[in-house]
Every structure is written in structure tokens, then in C-alpha cells.
Amino acid sequence: xxxxxxxxxxxxxxxxxxxxxxxxxxxxxxxxxxxxxxxxxxxxxxxxxxxxxxxxxxxxxxxx
Numbered sequence: 001x002x003x004x005x006x007x008x009x010x011x012x013x014x015x016x017x018x019x020x021x022x023x024x025x026x027x028x029x030x031x032x033x034x035x036x037x038x039x040x041x042x043x044x045x046x047x048x049x050x051x052x053x054x055x056x057x058x059x060x061x062x063x064x
Contacts, residue, residue: 028054
């Protein structure tokens with residue numbers, strides 16, 4: 001006999017792209033990557049990229 005696990009309610013409803021973008025910008029996200037250009041297994045250029053995506057209101061200090 002097999003049992004099925006309950007599925008959380010949040011997994012059943014689709015999330016709109018604008019809602020997902022709002023959640024990401026409210027908390028912030030760091031995107032990073034690396035790029036290496038090489039010829040004949042000789043690394044010529046190595047670039048590390050890192051950026052922070054967030055909203056301006058998330059960066060402002062709160063007046064509590």
C-alpha cells in the first residue's frame with residue numbers, strides 16, 4: 001500500500017510573474033557569473049560579474 005503525501009496549498013495555485021518579481025525585488029537577489037575567454041587552453045580574459053537586484057524602498061532605512 002502506498003501513501004500519497006499532502007501537497008501544500010501554495011504549490012497548487014499558480015503565481016503570476018509580476019507577483020514573483022515583486023517578491024524578489026522586495027527582498028533582493030544577487031546574480032553572479034563568470035566568463036573566461038581562452039584560446040588553445042590558455043586563459044586570456046577572466047571576468048567575474050556580480051549584481052544586486054532590489055527595489056529602492058528595500059534599501060532605505062526604516063523609521064520605526
